[in-house]
């Protein structure tokens with residue numbers, strides 16, 4: 568079986584946009600407003616000659632009470648099934664309480680984690696990415712899923728742990 572890479576993070580951080588970038592096609596549904604209910608979606612992906620299974624996560628309601636728990640629940644299942652995890656944070660927003668919940672799950676899982684500091688669309692966003700060192704997950708990889716910036720470096724880091 569191919570190694571499994573799960574993309575987790577709270578709604579609207581750009582997970583599906585990132586998945587589409589990795590796939591090189593628009594297959595994952597990108598939503599401008601979070602909260603659309605969907606299940607985990609699995610894709611066949613390849614980078615630098617390595618084939619792997621890529622899992623996009625979603626499917627929670629943000630407007631209901633207990634949103635943090637729902638995000639954490641979804642993330643937990645995806646993390647369990649994965650060999651490695653890309654944890655996506657919106658670098659423009661910075662780390663939120665919900666992000667911290669997922670960090671706890673990631674730590675407990677013992678799975679290798681690549682920290683994707685997304686929405687770093689240009690050089691001025693690098694400082695936002697660097698601030699995410701504070702999450703304690705190692706080097707934040709600055710990425711713009713929207714434009715493809717930093718994607719190659721991040722995926723190279725993924726392949727080292729997958």
Ligand code: GDP
Pocket residue numbers: 576577578579580581582583584585596597598599601625685686687688710711712713714
């Ligand atoms: P998901 O809920 O985590 O899957 O997030 P989506 O992929 O649906 O994206 C949510 C919103 O963020 C959409 O409006 C995207 O266009 C936007 N977005 C995603 N990646 C980037 C990025 O790198 N830069 C910017 N500026 N916006 C992004």
Ligand code: MG
Pocket residue numbers: 582583584596597598624625
């Ligand atoms: Mg999505």
